[in-house]
Structure formats: structure tokens, C-alpha cells
Amino acid sequence: MLFFTQCFGAVLDLIHLRFQHYKAKRVFSAAGQLVCVVNPTHSLKYAPTRCAAAQTSAEQGILPPCHHHEAVHDPQLVPCTCPLFSCPWEGHLEVVVSHLRQTHRINILQGAEIVFLATDMHLPAPTDWIIMHSCLGHQFLLVLRKQEKYEGHPQFFATMMLIGTPTQADNFTYRLELNRNQRRLKWEATPRSVLERVDSVISDGDCLVLNTSLAQLFSDNGSLAIGIAITTSKVHNAEAEM
Amino acid sequence: MLFFTQCFGAVLDLIHLRFQHYKAKRVFSAAGQLVCVVNPTHSLKYAPTRCAAAQTSAEQGILPPCHHHEAVHDPQLVPCTCPLFSCPWEGHLEVVVSHLRQTHRINILQGAEIVFLATDMHLPAPTDWIIMHSCLGHQFLLVLRKQEKYEGHPQFFATMMLIGTPTQADNFTYRLELNRNQRRLKWEATPRSVLERVDSVISDGDCLVLNTSLAQLFSDNGSLAIGIAITTSKVHNAEAEM
Numbered sequence: 001m002l003f004f005t006q007c008f009g010a011v012l013d014l015i016h017l018r019f020q021h022y023k024a025k026r027v028f029s030a031a032g033q034l035v036c037v038v039n040p041t042h043s044l045k046y047a048p049t050r051c052a053a054a055q056t057s058a059e060q061g062i063l064p065p066c067h068h069h070e071a072v073h074d075p076q077l078v079p080c081t082c083p084l085f086s087c088p089w090e091g092h093l094e095v096v097v098s099h100l101r102q103t104h105r106i107n108i109l110q111g112a113e114i115v116f117l118a119t120d121m122h123l124p125a126p127t128d129w130i131i132m133h134s135c136l137g138h139q140f141l142l143v144l145r146k147q148e149k150y151e152g153h154p155q156f157f158a159t160m161m162l163i164g165t166p167t168q169a170d171n172f173t174y175r176l177e178l179n180r181n182q183r184r185l186k187w188e189a190t191p192r193s194v195l196e197r198v199d200s201v202i203s204d205g206d207c208l209v210l211n212t213s214l215a216q217l218f219s220d221n222g223s224l225a226i227g228i229a230i231t232t233s234k235v236h237n238a239e240a241e242m
Numbered sequence: 243m244l245f246f247t248q249c250f251g252a253v254l255d256l257i258h259l260r261f262q263h264y265k266a267k268r269v270f271s272a273a274g275q276l277v278c279v280v281n282p283t284h285s286l287k288y289a290p291t292r293c294a295a296a297q298t299s300a301e302q303g304i305l306p307p308c309h310h311h312e313a314v315h316d317p318q319l320v321p322c323t324c325p326l327f328s329c330p331w332e333g334h335l336e337v338v339v340s341h342l343r344q345t346h347r348i349n350i351l352q353g354a355e356i357v358f359l360a361t362d363m364h365l366p367a368p369t370d371w372i373i374m375h376s377c378l379g380h381q382f383l384l385v386l387r388k389q390e391k392y393e394g395h396p397q398f399f400a401t402m403m404l405i406g407t408p409t410q411a412d413n414f415t416y417r418l419e420l421n422r423n424q425r426r427l428k429w430e431a432t433p434r435s436v437l438e439r440v441d442s443v444i445s446d447g448d449c450l451v452l453n454t455s456l457a458q459l460f461s462d463n464g465s466l467a468i469g470i471a472i473t474t475s476k477v478h479n480a481e482a483e484m
Contacts, residue, residue, distance in 0.1 A: 153392050155453075173424070182415070182475075183448075184430040205455030206425075211397075213447030233424075 035115040035225075036107070038129045038144075081141065081163065081194035082106070082130075096163050096194065097139050100132060108132040108139065116226045118144050121219050125154040132163070135230045139163040140174070140191060142228060143198050156215050158187070158226060159198065159207035166193040170233065176208050177227040178218040185210075185218070190233065277357040277467075278349070280371045280386075323383065323405065323436035324348070324372075338405050338436065339381050342374060350374040350381065358468045360386050363461050367396040374405070377472045381405040382416070382433060384470060385440050398457050400429070400468060401440065401449035408435040412475065418450050419469040420460040427452075427460070432475065 080087035081096055082104045089099055100106045109131060118129040129144040144158045158176055162169040169191045178185045187208035192201050201207055210218070218224060322329035323338055324346045331341055342348045351373060360371040371386040386400045400418055404411040411433045420427045429450035434443050443449055452460070460466060 150392055150395050153395075182432050184428070185450075186426070186428040188426040190424050205453050206459060208427075209451075209453050209456055211447050211451050214451055217448060 034109060034111045034113075035117055036109050036131060037117045037119060038107075038131050040118065040120050040123050040127045040129050078195060081161075081197070093164065093195075097132065100141070106130050106132055106141075108134055110134050112136070112231075113227070113229045116142060116144070116228055118224045118226070119222065121146070121156075121215060121222055121224050133160070133228065133230070136172070136232060138168070138172070140230065141194055141198075144224075144226070145198070145202060147202065149203075154212055156210040156212075156224075157202045157205075157207050158210075159201050160191045160228070160230070161194045161196070161198065161201070162191045163194050166195065169193045173231050173233050175227075175229045175231075177229075178210075178224070179227065180218045180220065180225075183217060185214075191230075276351060276353045276355075277359055278351050278373060279359045279361060280349075280373055282360070282362050282365050282369045282371050282388075320437060323403075323439070335406065335437075339374065342383070342405075348372055348374055348383075350376055352376050354378070354473075355469065355471045358384060358386070358470055360466045360468065361464065363388070363398075363457060363464055363466050375402070375470065375472070378414070378474060380410070380414070382414075382472065383436055383440075386466075386468070387440070387444060389444065391445075396454055398452040398454075398466075399444045399447075399449050400452075401443050402433045402470070402472070403436045403438070403440065403443070404433045405436050408437065411435045415473050415475050417469075417471045417473075419471075420452075420466070421469065422460045422462065422467075425459060427456075433472075 077090040078093055078096065080089040080091075080099060080103075082100055087103070089103065091099060097108070101108060111133075112135055114133060116129070116131060123146070125146040125148045127146045131142050133140040133142055139162075141161045141163055142158075143161070144156060146154050146156055148154045160174040160176070162172065172191055173188060174191050175186060175188045177187075185208075189206070192206070215224060319332040320335055320338065322331040322333075322341060322345075324342055329345070331345065333341060339350070343350060353375075354377055356375060358371070358373060365388070367388040367390045369388045373384050375382040375384055381404075383403045383405055384400075385403070386398060388396050388398055390396045402416040402418070404414065414433055415430060416433050417428060417430045419429075427450075431448070434448075457466060
């Protein structure tokens with residue numbers, strides 16, 4: 001009986017996802033764009049059980065025990081760049097992607113232009129929507145965060161970061177686009193490196209910022225569709241000169 | 243002696259304006275764009291001396307005494323649409339432009355694409371930067387407002403309104419663009435009619451909204467350059483279909 005109930009639940013989930021996908025396709029009607037439904041994750045970073053949360057992850061056996069980073073360590077090692085957890089993991093930049101996929105179960109998508117469909121925008125802050133985006137031979141981390149920078153007034157912050165060095169990041173331009181009901185909002189910038197940390201980018205306000213009212217104007221039935229495109233900076237500069 | 247001091251002050255003002263103009267031209271390098279330096283006006287709307295302020299205006303002799311609007315009045319008359327003052331003026335929609343120019347000294351500019359250069363962004367809220375824009379046979383009111391929607395956290399709100407009816411407004415699309423330091427933010431929407439009032443548009447959040455940190459990223463030495471373009475909706479729809 002339990003098996004049949006679970007099967008029925010899975011089928012309902014699939015129908016719901018398919019419906020969300022159809023809605024996003026309708027909003028971003030450009031042919032060939034990949035739509036990715038991204039479910040929210042309540043940020044456990046500031047929760048008291050953060051160590052327990054990290055230790056119940058798939059990598060439980062591999063992770064070192066939860067403790068503060070040592071003062072002296074290999075300068076080539078970078079801390080975990082996942083903005084969701086205070087994860088004690090450290091590793092080389094080249095293995096950050098596999099750590100994020102395996103430990104934090106963050107999806108990775110291919111394609112120059114994709115649509116990020118964040119569901120359940122009404123959930124209380126702090127909440128994150130995260131995917132990785134593989135494009136132009138590099139991997140990018142897209143983070144949409146709902147956060148109360150000012151108490152009682154949640155805002156949405158969206159940014160794209162290169163899983164690479166700041167020098168590598170300077171070679172790219174990313175664009176985030178919201179488009180609904182004859183309103184269009186576009187943000188274009190150079191991605192920051194994950195080494196600079198998502199928290200700093202958001203506290204600096206150097207990203208796409210939406211008030212709750214504006215997010216509601218762009219969202220459809222609780223979901224927000226964000227069109228994403230990445231180009232190399234040379235193309236961007238050539239366009240600016242035209 | 244006083245005459246020479248005033249002349250010297252005027253020359254200094256001219257040099258300052260020329261410098262601001264040059265800076266805006268550098269930011270928006272597209273040839274042929276008209277740059278308009280817009281100085282801030284501290285909003286007197288909520289000040290206790292608002293009646294005195296209205297009565298010291300150029301139209302002092304013409305204005306009726308400061309009192310609440312009568313409950314019954316001609317439905318073809320519209321109240322003053324100037325967002326700066328609680329002005330008791332009422333008139334037909336066709337004469338709103340001349341009222342705004344003559345009484346409230348709001349400048350009017352011609353051209354399909356202009357650059358609005360708002361100076362002294364650091365001034366405390368509430369502050370407004372206002373011009374009228376004549377384009378495609380109609381007049382538009384551009385308002386940039388610094389306001390504390392949440393106490394202690396000023397934000398900037400920018401919107402464009404048609405000095406016409408809501409039905410006429412539906413025929414147009416306006417675009418506001420900020421561009422500096424490899425960051426670009428674009429807002430496109432259908433203008434609202436001035437009959438809907440600026441205050442409602444801003445409280446709904448249906449406009450370009452900037453946090454102070456984002457406004458600082460886009461401003462240059464305390465001035466914010468906003469590129470403005472107006473098109474008819476048909477052109478906009480054709481572009482969307484491409």
C-alpha cells in the first residue's frame with residue numbers, strides 16, 4: 001500500500017514539474033532554450049544544527065569532523081563554495097564542481113542560454129535557489145537568494161559566479177532577464193569568482209536586486225522565470241562599441 | 243561689486259554644468275543623445291509649509307486659496323500631476339503640461355533618446371528629480387525619487403508616465419538604462435498615465451527600483467546617468483517576436 005502511495009506521489013510530482021516547465025516555456029518562447037525547474041532550499045547556514053546537517057550528507061564518511069578551519073593551511077586549497085551550508089570541506093578549485101554535485105546535490109546544466117525557474121517564491125527568508133551552469137568551457141554557479149537584509153523586508157538577490165579565479169571571471173559577461181506582462185528587467189555584469197563568496201556579493205548589493213513587490217509582478221503562480229545567458233567579454237565589448 | 247560676484251558665480255555654475263554634461267556624454271557614448279542635467283528638488287509635499295510653498299509660486303495670483311478639493315467637481319478636470327507639491331490646481335488634461343512648466347518650472351526636452359543626469363544623489367530622502375520629455379507627439383513625465391519606504395533605508399524609484407489617458411499610455415514602451423563599470427541594468431515597461439499618480443506607482447513598486455548600494459555602483463561622483471528611450475508598443479512587439 002505504501003509503495004502505491006509513493007508511486008502516486010511521484011507521478012503527481014512529475015505532472016507538477018511538467019506544468020511548471022510548460023509555463024516557463026510559454027514565458028520564454030525563444031526556441032531551443034532549456035528550462036530548468038529549481039526547487040528552493042532553506043538555508044541551514046545560520047541554523048544551530050548546521051554541523052549535523054553537513055554530517056548527514058552523502059559524503060558523511062569522507063568529511064572531517066565539524067570544526068573551525070585551522071589558521072595555517074595549504075594556500076592552494078579553497079573552502080567549499082556552496083552558499084547553503086557552513087561546510088568544512090576544503091579542496092583544489094578543480095574539484096569544487098564535483099564536491100558541489102556529490103555532497104550538496106546541486107544540478108548542473110549545459111547550454112549558452114537557459115531558463116532558471118525558481119519555484120515557491122513565497123517561502124520565508126532565508127531561502128536559496130541554486131544550480132550550476134556549464135558553458136563556454138567553464139562552470140558557473142547561479143544563486144537566487146531571498147534574504148531579509150532589513151528585518152521584516154525580504155528581498156531577492158540573484159548573481160552568477162564563476163567556479164574559477166577572478167582573472168578567469170573577467171573574461172565573461174552574464175545576463176539575467178525577467179520578462180512578464182510587458183515588463184522587462186535585464187541585469188548584465190561580469191561574474192565574480194566563487195573565491196569572493198556569494199555572501200560578500202549580496203551584502204555589497206552588486207547583483208540583481210528585487211523587492212518583494214517587483215518579484216511578485218514578474219512571478220507566475222509563485223514561480224519566477226529568469227533567462228540566463230553567458231558570453232565572452234570580447235563579444236560584449238564589441239556590441240558596446242557598435 | 244555684488245554684480246561681479248554674481249557674474250563669477252554664474253560662470254562657475256556654467257563650468258560645473260558643462261563638466262557634468264561631459265561626464266554624461268562619456269558614460270553614454272552613443273552619438274546624438276541629448277544629455278539633460280537634472281537638479282534635485284526636496285519634496286515639499288509632506289512638509290507643513292506646503293500651502294505657503296504653493297502660494298509663493300509664479301501662479302500665486304491665479305491659484306485658489308489652499309483648501310481641500312470639493313467633493314463634487316467637473317469629471318473632465320484632473321488635479322495637478324506634479325509629484326512635488328500638494329497643489330490645489332485643477333484643469334483639463336491638455337493644459338497639464340503648460341501648468342507644470344509655468345507653475346512648477348519643470349523643464350521639457352525633445353528627442354527619442356535622451357540621457358537624464360540626476361545630480362546630488364547623496365541628498366536625504368524625500369527628494370525628486372523631474373523632467374518632461376516630448377517624444378512621438380506626446381509628453382511624458384520622468385520622475386526619479388529617493389524615498390524611505392522602510393525607515394532608515396532609502397531607495398531610488400524611477401518611472402515614466404504619459405501626460406495622457408491610460409488608453410493612450412498603452413501604445414508606448416519606455417526603457418530606462420543604467421550603464422557603468424561593465425554593469426548594465428535595463429527596465430522596460432508600458433508607461434502609466436499621470437492620472438494614476440506617481441505615488442501609487444511607487445508604492446506598488448511597479449518601476450525601476452535601486453537600493454542605495456546599487457545606485458552608488460552606477461553613479462559617478464554623486465551623479466546618476468539614466469538613458470531614456472521611448473518607442474511605440476507595435477515596434478516593441480515586433481522586436482519581441484524576432
